Amino acid sequence: MARLDTGGSTVWPRSRGQLEELQRTLATRWAGEPPWRPARDRALRVGAVFAAGRRGRVGAGEGDDSAWAAAVVLLEGRVADSAVVRGRFDAPYAPGLLALREGGLLQEAVSGLGVEPDVVIADATGRDHPRGAGLVIHLGAACGLPTIGVTDRPLLATGPEPGIERGAAAELRLEGELVGYRLRTRAGARPVVIHAGWRVGADTGCAVVLSATVNSRTPEPLRQARRLARTARSTDSGLL
DSSP states (O other): OOOOOTTTSOSOOHHHHHHHHHHHHHHHHHHHSSOOOOOSSSSOEEEEEEEETTTTOOEEEEEEEEEEEEEEEEETTTTEEEEEEEEEEESOOOTOOOOHHHHHHHHHHHOOOOOOOOEEESOOOOOSTTSSSSSHHHHHHHHTSEEEEESSSSSSSOOOOOOOSTTOEEEEETTTTTEEEEEOSSSTOOOOEOOTTTTHHHHHHHHHHHHHSSSSSSSSHHHHHHHHHHHHHHHTTOOO
């Protein structure tokens, strides 16, 4: 599958100005990419990736902090493959600029998988972004894989709360565009936010995330990736 071509420049820029320019380019490309649809003749390989920072860090996090990133692939509810990488965040956290901080590390974790996922879930926004291309879109283009964002709250988009039953969803719009949903993955629990990602629309993202969520509020692939990243961090810190 085609990966991001930046014309010779780095896929993960190191400056705010370069990243913002690339995000605008990705937002334009996003509209022209063929939409992904789940295969109907076989079980879906649902991947996820998550980056954990140093335990005990107060505040949003600084550049050069130690970091652990894990990627997993689940097939029929079981972990079919996983990868863990250790490194450092490249920049402090800033809203809308998460790619500067952890984009390269997340791609490295996904690239370490031996089983290629059909779609990758990440804790990041997509079209709900000041320049229309949050980290989950950037990551998908860089890896050449469809992606879906799952976060606790929207970045800029607004919309109502969904019903209280499992599967209830409410549209999130930004400047009139449908960019995601609030989705109730567990009856009575706080909804998660589903973000349109690379080649994945908000409706397809909702369906995939709901099918990948079992007993927890968080989709199982993302929960497993988070667990692996935090376990690696604890092991390296001598806490296990």
